[in-house]
Amino acid sequence: MTSQPIAGQPPAGATTGPPVTGPQAAAGPGAPRSTWAPAPGAAPLRRMVAAQAAQETRQLLRNGEQLTLTLVIPLLLLAAFSLEPLIDFGVGYSRIDFLTPGVIALAVMSTAFTSQAIATGFERRYGVLKRLGASPLSRTGLITAKTVTVIGVELLQTIIILLVALALGWSPNASPAAVIVVPLLVLLGTAAFSGFALLLAGTLRAEATLAAANLIYVVLLGIGGVVFPLTKFPRGARPLLELLPTGALSTGLRDVLANAAVFPVKDVLTLAVWAVVGVALAARFFRWE
Amino acid sequence: MSNTAAVEISGLVKRYGPATAVDGLSLTAGRGEVTAILGPNGAGKTTTVEVCEGYRTADGGSVRVLGRDPVRDAAALKPRVGVMLQAGGIPPAVPAGEYLRTLSRFHVKPHDPAWLLDMVGLASHAKTPYKRLSGGQQQRLSLAAAVLGRPELVFLDEPTSGMDPQARHATWDLVAALRGDGVSVILTTHFMEEAERLADHVVIIDHGRSVADGSPARLTGTAGQLRFRAEAALDIDSLLAALPPGSVAKESPAGHYLIEVPGGAVQPALLAAVTAWCADRGVLPSSLQIESRTLEDVFLELTGKDLRG
Numbered sequence: 001m002t003s004q005p006i007a008g009q010p011p012a013g014a015t016t017g018p019p020v021t022g023p024q025a026a027a028g029p030g031a032p033r034s035t036w037a038p039a040p041g042a043a044p045l046r047r048m049v050a051a052q053a054a055q056e057t058r059q060l061l062r063n064g065e066q067l068t069l070t071l072v073i074p075l076l077l078l079a080a081f082s083l084e085p086l087i088d089f090g091v092g093y094s095r096i097d098f099l100t101p102g103v104i105a106l107a108v109m110s111t112a113f114t115s116q117a118i119a120t121g122f123e124r125r126y127g128v129l130k131r132l133g134a135s136p137l138s139r140t141g142l143i144t145a146k147t148v149t150v151i152g153v154e155l156l157q158t159i160i161i162l163l164v165a166l167a168l169g170w171s172p173n174a175s176p177a178a179v180i181v182v183p184l185l186v187l188l189g190t191a192a193f194s195g196f197a198l199l200l201a202g203t204l205r206a207e208a209t210l211a212a213a214n215l216i217y218v219v220l221l222g223i224g225g226v227v228f229p230l231t232k233f234p235r236g237a238r239p240l241l242e243l244l245p246t247g248a249l250s251t252g253l254r255d256v257l258a259n260a261a262v263f264p265v266k267d268v269l270t271l272a273v274w275a276v277v278g279v280a281l282a283a284r285f286f287r288w289e
Numbered sequence: 290m291s292n293t294a295a296v297e298i299s300g301l302v303k304r305y306g307p308a309t310a311v312d313g314l315s316l317t318a319g320r321g322e323v324t325a326i327l328g329p330n331g332a333g334k335t336t337t338v339e340v341c342e343g344y345r346t347a348d349g350g351s352v353r354v355l356g357r358d359p360v361r362d363a364a365a366l367k368p369r370v371g372v373m374l375q376a377g378g379i380p381p382a383v384p385a386g387e388y389l390r391t392l393s394r395f396h397v398k399p400h401d402p403a404w405l406l407d408m409v410g411l412a413s414h415a416k417t418p419y420k421r422l423s424g425g426q427q428q429r430l431s432l433a434a435a436v437l438g439r440p441e442l443v444f445l446d447e448p449t450s451g452m453d454p455q456a457r458h459a460t461w462d463l464v465a466a467l468r469g470d471g472v473s474v475i476l477t478t479h480f481m482e483e484a485e486r487l488a489d490h491v492v493i494i495d496h497g498r499s500v501a502d503g504s505p506a507r508l509t510g511t512a513g514q515l516r517f518r519a520e521a522a523l524d525i526d527s528l529l530a531a532l533p534p535g536s537v538a539k540e541s542p543a544g545h546y547l548i549e550v551p552g553g554a555v556q557p558a559l560l561a562a563v564t565a566w567c568a569d570r571g572v573l574p575s576s577l578q579i580e581s582r583t584l585e586d587v588f589l590e591l592t593g594k595d596l597r598g
Contacts, residue, residue, distance in 0.1 A: 034471070036470035037439070038369075040398075040438055040440050050394075055387070059382060062382065123380065126381060130374065131378030135392065
């Protein structure tokens with residue numbers, strides 16, 4: 001806590017000492033100045049975005065339901081399905097090698113889509129977005145802060161998931177290009193999921209957003225190639241399922257991390273199209289109040 | 290710069306679908322003054338303030354805030370203008386102190402968040418999430434957020450609704466202190482006492498139009514009234530004939546008499562005329578009071594007594 005001259009509950013018109021104007025007015029302890037004298041100014045954008053992103057990250061990590069969604073469920077699925085032969089994943093993979101890319105895709109979806117949609121929906125309902133609109137933080141700054149928050153949480157999730165996967169015997173079969181292609185897939189998936197998260201949050205009531213985001217999460221968990229291989233679905237359905245954002249992300253990550261693919265062109269393109277469509281729809285239809 | 294008005298509204302029109310919320314409103318709020326916008330529910334107070342805050346675009350007329358356009362010049366205005374919404378705006382799970390600390394990072398020279406929290410009486414609630422604060426405490430946190438960045442102008446939308454009397458008085462002290470240090474304040478309220486105590490300038494609006502505009506003294510001082518109680522059904526016409534020209538007299542309810550002098554104060558001659566008239570008829574008033582109108586009288590006279598939705 002910095003020390004400032006506390007004028008007490010000042011009576012009407014109280015000033016301490018002769019009025020001092022200019023930047024030195026708030027110089028420090030004992031500096032005579034008017035307590036409430038105007039000295040406005042916006043902080044640098046970078047500092048505002050950092051402060052807002054730190055705030056949103058703390059909110060997310062403190063929220064039990066969000067944490068369940070983003071960390072507990074992916075880790076439980078990873079552990080449960082890798083330790084018990086619940087599903088036959090087909091030839092060529094150990095269970096953990098199949099599951100790890102899918103669970104990373106799930107983690108990305110849970111943070112960028114479900115968690116972000118619900119949090120933003122309620123921020124809109126509680127007037128938080130409206131109040132931030134009156135602050136010096138611009139809308140672009142706010143979206144940037146949300147993006148920084150999502151990517152930060154995804155990094156945390158990925159590190160924890162990879163550590164648990166390694167402990168469970170995961171041995172990736174990847175080309176060196178994976179160092180670039182995995183982040184690319186994750187970023188494109190994040191952009192796609194974020195676009196649709198904000199589309200839901202910015203158009204529906206908060207409760208409807210909550211319901212829709214959870215429903216879509218469960219459906220995509222089931223049909224997105226996360227833990228159930230897409231090869232198990234009817235032959236005709238598979239190409240369609242691979243065109244879903246979750247299917248493209250899990251298939252692409254699995255190709256790179258388990259099949260040593262260099263660049264899964266189709267999945268990258270699929271995610272890029274979802275990202276452009278999602279962000280464009282959100283930009284067009286998002287309502288701040 | 291500082292010789293421009295804090296807020297200058299001219300012929301503002303704002304419609305929501307078929308409903309006209311603001312219908313040709315004009316007002317000027319001076320720099321360094323407290324301007325109170327009074328009006329019944331639905332009069333257009335919040336809409337007017339939200340147009341000034343850049344939340345809504347006007348359908349007609351012009352609005353200047355600190356000499357700038359609230360929508361086009363939003364980026365330049367936002368650091369200079371503090372906003373307290375009528376309700377909400379703060380994430381429910383975030384502790385009060387943490388909220389102010391985050392917001393303080395948006396400004397170049399903010400007040401110290403801990404000091405400010407103390408100023409609004411929430412020092413012991415720094416770690417309390419917003420949703421666990423009482424309604425009045427939530428209002429005070431919102432007020433603190435509005436002044437955190439050392440703004441030149443603050444908009445306070447019904448700042449003391451939901452506050453207990455202590456908090457209300459502390460808020461009034463804070464508004465008076467802001468004014469004393471040169472901050473312009475625009476507040477909406479339907480507490481007449483609040484406007485009477487704080488405002489340099491009062492604008493009463495109804496149905497989206499300004500119906501009275503001036504200092505509280507000017508609005509209330511234009512007419513005096515004399516009330517007395519006596520037996521019912523005295524002859525009002527003969528009373529009126531005895532009074533100075535232009536006086537108005539009525540009995541409502543039975544036995545309660547009200548004499549008003551539109552456009553002037555009660556003069557000694559009026560009192561003498563009333564008591565002489567009573568003496569002629571052997572009437573002894575059981576009470577007799579001379580009072581200036583309150584802002585509430587003016588308000589009800591202008592906006593009517595019908596309940597608003």
